[in-house]
Amino acid sequence: MLTNPMLFVLLIPWVGIVFIALSSRKANLREFFSIATSLCLFVAVIFLLKNWDTATNSSVINLIEFAPGLQISFRAEPLGLLFCLLASFLWIINTLYSISYMRSNQEQNQTRFYIFFAVAIASTMGLALSSNLLTLFIFYEVLTLSTYPLVTHKGNEAAKKGGRTYLAYLLSSSIVFLLFAILWTYHMTGTLEFTLGGVFSKTADPILLSVLLCLFIFGIGKAAIMPLHRWLPAAMVAPTPVSALLHAVAVVKAGVFTVLKVVIYIFGPTTLESIPVTEYLVYLAGFSIILASVFALLQDNLKRRLAYSTVSQLSYVTMASLLLHPLAILAAALHIAIHAFGKITLFFTAGSIYTASRKTKVSELNGIGRYMPWTMAAFTIGAISMIGLPPAAGFVSKWYLLLGSLKLHEWFAVGVIILSTILNAAYFLPVCYAAFFKKADCIPETQQEAPKLMVFAIMLCATGTIALFFFIGPLIELLKGLFLDPTVLSLSIPSGVKP
Amino acid sequence: MTDWHAIITYWAVITLLVFGLYIVTASSNLVKKIIGLNIFQAAVFVMYISMAKILNGTAPIITDKINEFSAYSNPLPHVLILTAIVVGVSTTALGLALIVRIKQSYNTIEETEIRQQEQTEKE
Amino acid sequence: MLNQLIVLQVVIPLIAAPLCIILSNAKLVRAFVIFVCTASFSISAYLLYFVSTSTTKTISYALGGWAAPFGIEYRMDIMSALIGLIVSFIALIVILYGKRSILQEIPEKKITLFYTAFLLCLTGLLGITATGDAFNVFVFLEISSLASYALISLGKSRACLLAAFRYLIMGTVGATFILIGIGLLYAHTGTLNIYDLGEKVAKLHDIRTIYVAYAFIVIGLAIKVALFPFHLWLPKAYSESPTVVSAFLAGTATKVAIYALIRFTTAIFGIKFSFTTLQLDVILLVLSIITILYGSLVAIFQTDIKRLMAYSSIAQIGYMTLGLSLISVLGLQASLAHIFNHAIIKTSLFLLIGCLVLRMSSSKLSDLQGLGKAMPFTSAGIVIGGFSLIGIPLTAGFVSKWYLVLAALEQNQWWIVAVILFASLLAVVYVWKIIEVLYFKPAKETNVAVKEAPLSMLIPVMFLVFLNIYFGIETSLNAGITKAAAMQIIGS
Structure with a gap:
């Protein structure tokens, strides 16, 4: 177990926290430790990925038995690995950016900031690698709690109000709905282990399953499906690196990641197809996409506009995963990574505009590209990715999603995709x-x-957004493990987009 | 059971119980509350004693005369209630001691007045 | 020899209590009391170990050599051994912690008397768990209650006197109700032994005396448990008393009363009579839910941290009785697990508050602003305890809520689950209120230079905080033993 690379992935951030906390008085040393930890983590994740290919069985860690048949345990699987890779890579960039941002804006309590940032990453790693719903839920909550001090970092009344909304939405949805759903699942099946094809028996009552699915979808407040999206704009009071953490690196990604996990490993696409409510949830996600886009259009504050854009992009993932076609599920998984790169670029640019010129409103940005050419060029790349145009990566996921909905003759989804692209x-x-x-x-x-x-x-982020378009192949290869029969994918991938 | 004087003690018990409880809740004077509590407890003592008593029963002491031994009062409830009386006495003592201290610090033993003082303290 | 340990566990503190007065030197008394508590704790720990590993899962001892059912029998099964362990453990921790806190909060000349009353209270509580005799339960209940009235009245403010007096009135009425119930039972069956009573009552059907006895006993115990609407004595009693006393009582007194409730309803009246014929489950369910919601809601609006915790205690009592009302192995297990976990949670919280009070001489939330930096360990402990109170995963509180929800789901009572989870949200609100005060409000000028609590207090309480997390992860003791106890009670 000690040589298990997964252990390193799980432990490195915690070790980093200790070092960061110990060096609280020396800013340079503290920031060195932050960067070093993030680099180490990324290397560990790469190492895990390499090892995982060869020896699948070694990548299981069982910690302790919590209840009969229920352990706190970790297992590497494709979706989790993708998430780990994404979060650890973006953490490096985010740390670089944070150092610059926090120094230029002379923020208070920087040690607290770096510590909780690392806790958030550590819990993201735990969440990504958890092998059952209980473990996932534990880290889901740790993530919520550890990001609260980050959201309220500024410490003024507005920050506290935003933080309260943030906490209220995320904690209440997860405790009332998600925990309920988890316990109910455990009660019905006696297991919470993520199993390909789902854990429910075929004889389970479809009405009950429908209620459960709704509890799950609404319980995962981090996926911000309407009407549970309000916390995202509220959390805009946070400093930009935190917004990037929320929108790109960890928090919302943890939400849609959980949705995907539940769809793929708890219910299983075949079970979901037989439930009537799935279709309605697709409609809800579709409306969520359109409505959020319209809200985004109405915002003048740049960060709020980006926040609503995130709400709509997250519902893409939810909708795609509930369409249940293998291609759509693939699109959902890819979109987690692709959106992350695009959105982190956009938020970083918003932050640097604020740092350089103290501007926060869209209407004030006229002509800013002339003296901030790099920043605004990156903004354009991010925007292109959000819209879904080549050569930005956003195109790839949208393409698969469109393909999947066309194969299903799901005209509603097709319409939503086209309309939202225009918006x-x-x-x-x-x-x-x-x-x-x-x-x-x-x-x-x-x-x-x-x-x-x-x-x-x-x-770096902007380059990543472009690079993902050209080098998406390995990711798709990795994600094939999500399907019981991976051939469904290779048949339906058109040769044209294969890199 | 039908014989009225066999159950009259129980009626007395019920009456005392209700009186005692009423005094405890209705009286504002703390000493009266303790008195009520005592009446309430006395009712229970009577209940225990009356259930142990048998008509024409004697004390359960072995003597030469075998006949006398045939009907005797149950000693156990008497013993139990001795304990309960001790408990009651200590409760009363503690309650009165508390009242003395309350009188010292609030200068009154009327609950309504104490409540008024608490209200003004809050404001 | 082993059987005598049951009695020894009770008798040691009983004999030690008057010895305290004779010793009279404060330091000597303290050392002596620590020794006594350690002895009680080791005995009860050994008893639990022995009971749970023995084949019969019970041990009994005939007091004075008079065999049951005529003599007084002391009898322990897993449940009573577990509760006994909780009581003696909390007592030990509180005493270890108490040195500085007692010096600050209790007048010097009364310290010896405090220890005496404390030991008497411990005697009473341990006695209730150990005895197998219904009247003995009443006697021990009164011993512990009288001692706790005295303990509460040791507080600094004059309001504690009134709190103690009100508790005295309520408590005595409750205890006398129990006495009436026991008397009626005796009148009809001629026995006082709990298990003998159980056998005899089971053979009777539809007897009015039994019904009346049942009503008196349940209501009397409900007062002691502080179940809504009999909770009125609790908030003041907990918030006005010295911190060590609130910590000790919050961790033990109501728990032992719930133990007595479980014992009387299951062993004497029988599950069938209590829960099917008389439908105590419905009454208890409704009252528990009201207790949970009421306690949590009122806690939100408190401005004093001790009062807030007192109301939160009321809410948590609701969870314990809720588990009992489901009357299944899983439900009872949840109930016992919550008794176990909550004892740790609430005692640690009250003791941590004691640290704050030691430094600030106030328990008002507005006086505690921004102490997170000045007292990092204390504040972190409060956060962990608070999370445990909410039932955040990896804390002890989560384990008991987990089983409680499963127990409710087992009977398809999904709306109970909704209530439990909703109440957890209310807990989030009041816990967050404390966290915000400690960490996210600017420190008052007077609060900047405050020192962390002394190590003599921090070490015992940090041990409890550690247990909070330990029992959230390693569940074999709180989930395993309680399951064995519940199975023994329900009998399946």
Whole structure:
């Protein structure tokens, strides 16, 4: 067990926390430890990925028996590995960016910030690798609690109010609905282990399963399906690196990740097909996509606009996973990673605009591209990915999703995708246009690009967004493990997009 | 059971119980509350004694005369109630001691007045 | 020899109590009391170990050599051994912790008397768990109650006197109700032995005396348990008394009363009579749910942290009786597990509050702002205890809620599950209120230079905090033993 690479993935962040806490008085040392931890973690994840290919059986850790047949245990599987890879990689970039951002904006309580950031990553690793619902739920809650001090980092009244909303939505949904659903599942099946094809017997009452599915979908508040989306805009009071953590690295991704896990491993697509409520939830997710896009269009605050965009993009994942076609599920899994890269780029640019010129509103961005060319170029790449145009990665997931819905003749989903693409374009492209081509209303005092380290981090993300488009192959290969019969995928992948 | 004087003690018990409980709840004077509590407990003592008593029964002491031994009062409830009386006495003592301290610090033993003082303290 | 341990566990503190007065030197008394508590604790730990591993799962001892049912029998099964262990363990921790806190909160010349009353209270509580005689239960209940009235009245503010007096009135009425019930039972069956009573009552059908006895006993115990609507004595009694006393009582007194409730309803009246014929389950279910919701709701609006915890205790009592009302192995297991876990949770919280009170001389939330930095260990402990109270995973509180929800689901009572989870949300609100005060409010100027609590207090209480997490992860003791106990009671 000691040589198990998964153990390292789980433990490295915690070790890092100890070092960060010990070096609280020396800023440079503390930040060195932050970066070192994130790099080590990424290496460990890569190592795990390599080992996982060869020896599948070794990647199980059982800790302790909590109740009969119920252990706190970890197991590496494709979706979890993808999530680990994503979170650990983005953590590196985010740390670079945070250092620059926190210093330039002279934020208070920086040690607390780095510690809780690392706790959030540590719980994300636990969540991604958990092998049953109980373990997942534990880390889901730890993630919620550890991000609260980050959201309220500024400590003023607005931050506290936002933090309270954040906590209220996430904790109440998870305790009342998700825990209920988990206990009910345990009661019905006697197991919470993630099993390909689902844990429910074929004779289970479909009405009961419908109720359960609803409890799960609404219980996973982090997936922000409407009407449980309010916490995301509320959490916009946080500093930008935290927003990036929420929107790209960990929190919302943990939400849709859990949805996918439940769909694939707890219910199983075949069970879900027989439940009437699945279809209605697809409609709900579809409406959520459109409505959130419309809300985004109405926002003038750049970060709030991005927040609503996240709500709509998350519902893409929920909708895609509930469509149940293998291609749609593949799209959902890919979209978790792809959206993460796009959205972290966008949030970083919003943060650097704030750092460089203290601007937060879309209407103030006229002509900003002239003196912040790198930042706004990255913004454009992120926007393209959100809309789903090549050569940004957003295209790939949208393509598979569209393909899946077409195969199912799910015209509602097709309509939603087309309409939301138009809406996405409507709220992103004018920003890009204004930044580069409109004249500034008034000449700001300082006309400069953001700090170099920030720009570097942003460019890394933007490059990643483009790179994912060209090198998506290995990810798809990895995700084949999500299906009982992987051939369904290879048959339906058109040769045209195969890299 | 039908004989009225066989159950009259139980009626007395019930009456005392109700009186005692009423005094405890209705009286505002703390000492009266303790008195009520004593009446309440006395009722229970009577209940225990009356259930042990047998008409024409004697004390359960072995003597030469075998006949006298045939009908005797059950000694156990008497013993039990001795314990309960001790408990009751100590409760009363403790209650009265508390009242003395309350009188010292609030300068009154009327619950209504104490409540008023608490109200003003809060404000 | 072994059987005598049952009695020894009770008799040691009983004999030690008056010895305290004779010793009179405060330091000597303290050392002596620690020794006595350690002895009680080791005996009860050994008893639990022995009972749970023996073949019969019970041991009994005939007091004075008079065999049951005529003599007084002391009898322990897994449940009573478990409750006994909880009581003696909490007593030991509280005493170890108490040195500084007692010095600060109790007048110096009364410290010896405090220890005497404390030992008497311990005697009473242990006695209730050990005895197999119904009248003996009443006697021990009164011993512990009288001692606790005295303990509560040792508080600093004058309000504690009134709190003690009100508790005295309520408690005596409750105990006398129990006495009436026991008398009626005796009148009809001629025995006082709990297990003998059980056999005899089972043979009687539809006897009015038994019904009346049942009503008196259940209501009397409900007062002691502080079940809604008999909870009125509890908030003041817990919040006005010295911290060590609130910690000890919150961890033990109501728990032992619930133990007595379980024992009387299952062993004397029988599950069938209590829960089928008289439908105590329905009454208890409704009252428990009201207790849970009422306690949690009122706790939210408290401005004093001790009062907040007192109301939260009321709510948690509701969870324990809720498990009993489901009357299944799983339900009773949840109930006992929550008794076990809550004893640890609430005692640790009250003791941590004692640390705050030691430094701040106040338990008002507004005076505790921003102490998270000045007293990091104490505050972190309160956070962990609070999480456990909510039932966040990996804490002890989660385990008992887990079983409680499973027990409710087992009977398809999904709405109970909804209530439990909703009440957890209310717990989130009041716990968060404390966390916000400690960590996210700017520290008052007077609070910046505050020192962390002394190690002599921190070590015992941190051990409890550690147990909070330990029992949330390693569940073999709180889930395993309680399951064995529940199976022994329900008999399946």
